[in-house]
Amino acid sequence: MTSHDFTQRFLFDETDVRGELATLDRSYVEVLAKHSYPEPVAQLLGEMLAAAALLCGTLKFEGLLVLQARSSGPIPLLMVECSSEREVRGIARYEEAEITASASLGELMPDGVLALTIDPRHGQRYQGIVPLEGANLAECLSGYFATSEQLPTRFWLNADGRRARGLLLQQLPPSRIKDAQARQDSWEHVVTLADTLTAEELLGLDNEVILHRLFHEEAVRLFDEQPVAFSCSCSRDRAANALISMGQADVESLLDEQQGEIRVDCQFCNEQQVFDAADITQIFAGGGTQTPGNTRH
The missing domain is CATH 3.55.30.10 (Hsp33 domain)
Incomplete structure (x- = not known):
């Protein structure tokens, strides 16, 4: 077949x-x-x-x-x-x-x-x-x-x-x-x-x-x-946009709570996007989601 x-x-x-x-x-x-x-x-x-x-x-x-x-x-x-x-x-x-x-x-x-x-x-x-x-x-x-x-x-x-x-x-x-x-x-x-x-x-x-x-x-x-x-429609850019929608103050507070790393999981494909302090600064400065961030699976 x-x-x-x-x-x-x-x-x-x-x-x-x-x-x-x-x-x-x-x-x-x-x-x-x-x-x-x-x-x-x-x-x-x-x-x-x-x-x-x-x-x-x-x-x-x-x-x-x-x-x-x-x-x-x-x-x-x-x-x-x-x-x-x-x-x-x-x-x-x-x-x-x-x-x-x-x-x-x-x-x-x-x-x-x-x-x-x-x-x-x-x-x-x-x-x-x-x-x-x-x-x-x-x-x-x-x-x-x-x-x-x-x-x-x-x-x-x-x-x-x-x-x-x-x-x-x-x-x-x-x-x-x-x-x-x-x-x-x-x-x-x-x-x-x-x-x-x-x-x-x-x-x-x-x-x-x-x-x-x-x-x-x-x-x-x-x-x-x-x-x-x-095909899963998740991406690092979408995860970053979700963080931006929370507001910088709340994201920085969450970063402190999570000991310097925010992990955004996709429920559909289990892919995980990880954002550290440098990533968060870059995102809210309008610098996009490229390096220095990493994608972890």
Whole structure:
């Protein structure tokens, strides 16, 4: 099977439905490598990464898409970011002692909410929030689109700690089929076919094989792959800007408290930026973040 990371769009030629498939291998492994996640957490984080990649192929924007789930349970936070260039990163917070291998999503994230945020480079920020309801993350995301009065959209997501994969189907505005009942029938038909896809098939089969397995009686066009990669947007300049926002007096006080070094950690990639007294003087003098500072990992 293809070993790189990508999304791939497909289109039904005779009905108003489009689809997207996501395959995350290396990027998923790189996210997991930054933290030691229990298996249920790693699985949910992989599913959310696949979902974010699918959504970036579906929603037209330039900027950043953020999927975030919060709860009062053993997993209080799942957060994934995907840029319009399909660069992904993700993180989870969890209480390991409270997590069991057989726990359901409702047990891991009770009283949860799911937020989808689009932060465009230009224009207004958008956020939608719905209760985290459903047997799995795919059902929750499908429910989000159902309640937010957007185009009917369904998700199928799976991850196993090595690979994260996703399938999305979305009904398009009327074009090929105008009759409302016929449109609904065609939508339900392709969704019913997609519901027969097993986790083993989604995780283990090529896209071409999956589409033939599900829709061999339909006219389906598969488009070119769009690469996905892990990338963290943290930098020394961003860490310096965060310190500047605190104000020089507070930063110098913190420097004294930390015995001459301020360490700024990135929660996503575990990279650490270290600033000493010379760095702080240089930053607040407008001299930038180059030497004499160091970056430590």
